[in-house]
Amino acid sequence: MRSIGDVVSFEDWPEFQPNMTPREIFSEGSFGGFYWRPIYSSVVSMNLRNEHLEFDDWWDGIDDSLLTSEEYDKNRNRYKVKCGTTLDMWEEKGWIVEQDPYGWVQWYCRFYRGRRSEDDPRQVKRWKAFAGPRGRFRNHLINRIIAKGGDYDDESISPVVRQSLQHWGYRLTREDFEEASLGKWKSSLG
Known part of the structure; x- marks a missing residue:
């Protein structure tokens, strides 16, 4: 059984390694609860409305x-903070395309x-x-945790950044923190 923090692997996109599934993003509490709300999409x-029902089997519980x-x-x-921007801004920036009007x-x-599309390289990037x-x-x-002398899982350090990362399917793990910290330390030695 997988746990949050276990890398989600895609054989055809090995460099894309989120560590939260879509279900986990939502079950943990994201987007203030209104990602799948009814919207007017200026892109399409x-x-x-009810676009989340495409994945209905994920939402049980x-x-x-x-x-x-x-x-x-x-x-x-999850972190009880507000973060993110508006759908209007995403559309204005050109971050939203017709095939995925929610983003x-x-x-x-x-x-x-399992869907693959021409938009995959842009989204993985x-x-x-x-x-x-x-x-x-x-x-x-990672830099904020190091600066505060904290632990990788101290949720009081940068909760807005942690929430934002969760929206992108990532939660900092001990392994990722230690690997990055060691790399920063080594590079500081010259």
Whole structure:
């Protein structure tokens, strides 16, 4: 049985290594509970609702308030913090494409289930830049923990960054923290 923190491997994309499944992202509390809410997508010019039902078998035992709430509530998030940006901003930045009008996590759900598309290289690149071994947010969290002399799992250190990483299917593990810390120490020696 897998645990959060175990790498999710994809034989055809070995460099894409989240360590949370889509189900785990939502069961742990993400997006203030309203990722799958009804939306108007300006990318596909239509109202969308119940899009999460495509993955209905994943949601058994997960309260609807963690999936389809119409209002964001930070208390539904694992780290009890608000983070993220609006769908409008994602659309304006061009981060949303027609095939996945809800965004990256919808892409990940479909990728996890086996769909492959022309958008995969872009989405994997975005994940790597955010949460991969050299990812900005992952390394920011590691640097904050080192600066505070804390433990990898001290959730009081950078809860907003931790919540953001969870939205990208990643939770810092002891192994990842120690490997990165050792690398930073070695590079500081010259």
